[in-house]
Amino acid sequence: MGQPLDTTAIGGCNPEAAICTREVTRDFRAGQQTITVLHGIDLDIRAGELTFLVGESGSGKTTLISIMCGILWPTLGEVKVFGTDIYELGDTELVEFRLNNIGFIFQQYNLIPSIDAANNAAVPLIAQGMDRIEAREKAVAMLEKLNIGDQASKLPSQLSGGQQQRVAIARALVHEPRLVVCDEPTAALDATSGRRVMDLLREVAVAEDRACIIVTHDNRIFDLADRILVLEDGKITHDGKDMPEGH
């Protein structure tokens, strides 16, 4: 940790990097205008680290995270996730790659309201084709690991915000993905709950062979990061263990 990666290796990406972006640019059209949101981002994310992507609204962090996890095409540049150039994959292959390699935790959780916590957590396994009963058993085990095993049969509407967040974490981890992406995981939580969720994420999501990226602008949790990347106007302006002064 902390050692700069060798970016001169094959294809400009270090084979040790979990995620590697090179010259990633993304333009959006707004009427006659073209707005460049990301300006040639070069980035390497390591496995085993809790990486924070920090920036003001409109800085491009959501665009960058979307590109890194294969749900938004870059205008230019390449993205490798665990050595796979994901935008060289066909549409179906890319979807399957996401299903097998990436876990998502959304800010609004996006749980399905009409199925219980265990089945919500089991969604990636069911999507992979696992038998529903078996998938549910695994999901319940994951919920127990997150200390909400007793809430497995409850609908999302019967759970508190913190509990729903844990169900979302369980859904992101149940299929043991190699990359976990969290979007503002603490935005809807109070300070204590937010801290607890982050401790939990560090405990269950960070592993030797897994990269974990958290998009946040919640300065209450910056101290929990292994690495903080600050994005301003579509450019990485800081890369370090701590936040730069003035932020």
Added chain:
Amino acid sequence: MLWIAIRMLTGDAQKFYGLVFGIAFSTLLITQQLTIFVNLIERGASGTYNVSNADIWVMDPVSRTTDVAYAMPATALDKVRSVPGVEWAVPHLRSQASVRTKDGDLEGVAVIGVDDATLIGLPKRMLEGSPDVLSQPDSVIIDDVGMTRMFPDGSPIGERLELNDQRAVIRGIADAIPSFTSTVVLYTKYSQALNYVPGTRNRLSFVLVGAEEPAQAKALSERIERETGLKAQTRDEFAQDGIDFIIENTGIPLNFGITVALGFIVGVAIVGLTFSLFIRDNIKQFGALKAIGVTNAKIRRMVAVQAGLVGLTGYGLGVLGTVIFIWSFSADPTFKGFYIPWQIPLISALAVFVILALTGWLALRNVLKTEPASVFR
């Protein structure tokens, strides 16, 4: 994933019931209206079907249906009897008359004169009394529609009528298929009918023919036409002519067609709107599923299963509603003998399929257009 799709749908009870109601209402409207339409126009053939043992109907060339007939001279009967292949031929009279009941009410009736000797021309079944009662003086047999309409409070047996200024006594009740207009029908012997119906020179409406070989009825009818110059039709042909006459000469197909079209349009409107709302409410969840790694093909199958569940439930309820409707009105003579032809549920099923395919496709477009990245916004 299909299980999840079903739970997503049924979990939103309000919209689920709204969708089911839309399909059920459409199915009910389409099935019920088509059933009534088909049964009603089949009544155009009731005069033919009520005479079950005639293979061929012979008439004046200008006659079109049992109710739109031009009388022939009595010699027509002998001409027909002389055609080879004719096993038997009997006279048949159909005419309109007026009756005055003992309460003084006036009622338009159809008088049917059946062969004096064989009584061919009577419906197959009697509800009360036997065909032999026609051998008694001034006897008439009333059909069950007439019984219900003219004598709602009790049995008409023994009741006297003033039929075109002459005495008629009801001595039996026939179990007959009602006519298109549900006119009261009085059956009597041919010779007696000639007395009841005001005289013109020719009064023989039809000659009913039994073929030596019923399977060759068509060939025989052609031979009768060639040899007599009259019009001869097999039972099925003449029945179809009765149906066609109603289709061609009334606004019924258009009116029922409009109602069926409205059923379809209402179905599209209710289901389309509700389905769109359901998809819109769940668009975040669908977006999350797409981000997680559910392919568009799987999403399509999910929406198809949701549409299928709504379709099956709504369609089942709609058809059941039609069955209950027909069953509950079966005692009413207007709906007597009504049935649901197998083709009608099939047509409704096709309409439901089109409604769901159309609305499902419109709703699905929104899901497929949703970028997975939108879940991060």
